[in-house]
């Protein structure tokens with residue numbers, strides 16, 4: 001194997017600084033998706049194959065356009081546009097040749113749809129371990145990586161010294177197919193997750209920030225761990241003490257969490273939002 005090839009492989013798997021990771025080539029001759037896109041058969045099957053390979057496995061195979069594939073293109077657009085629900089301006093269900101959706105479909109870090117991990121170092125997924133009848137178990141791989149990274153950070157930097165502290169316990173993410181959920185206002189685009197509140201007895205959930213069982217020190221350490229993750233965007237929690245504290249990441253001071261401006265939705269859980277990584281250059 002020559003050196004150039006070895007370097008290319010290393011760049012693709014490890015994201016070496018200064019070397020762009022491998023792109024996925026997706027040549028299109030015309031727009032694909034919602035009418036009046038021409039939907040030429042070869043283009044349609046190429047887009048469907050790409051979506052399926054990224055984990056959107058409900059997309060029907062074949063070379064004909066259909067409503068489920070159009071919905072999935074809108075879901076994909078809503079993910080890369082950092083929306084909480086599917087649709088809105090710019091999520092039009094159309095892949096234009098060399099447009100931003102086409103560029104994201106070819107991007108090396110294109111969002112993959114997946115089942116959230118059941119457990120990892122420092123975290124557990126209540127959805128998959130205990131609440132198996134609920135189906136808010138899915139999300140984008142960026143979210144899975146954020147949870148895995150935060151769990152490891154929390155374990156090393158807090159739980160190792162406080163072994164009786166609760167792990168980070170994940171509750172709802174998104175439903176499969178990114179469909180509308182009656183349980184939440186957002187939670188459609190696989191880019192957000194709810195965490196159960198840690199308790200001083202080492203369990204999680206069933207309490208509010210005002211309960212005597214609430215383990216604020218553990219919640220603080222979880223939030224600090226989340227802030228260290230590159231795609232973490234914000235945490236919503238009505239803990240006035242933690243909301244008044246800040247953490248400095250990459251020279252930026254941020255509040256540990258953000259309380260609700262009105263209402264008390266986030267009294268009994270931490271809502272975590274992630275953001276997409278830096279996307280492809282326009283007309284890439």
Ligand SMILES: [Zn+2]
Nearest residue numbers: 184193194271
């Ligand atoms: Zn939430």
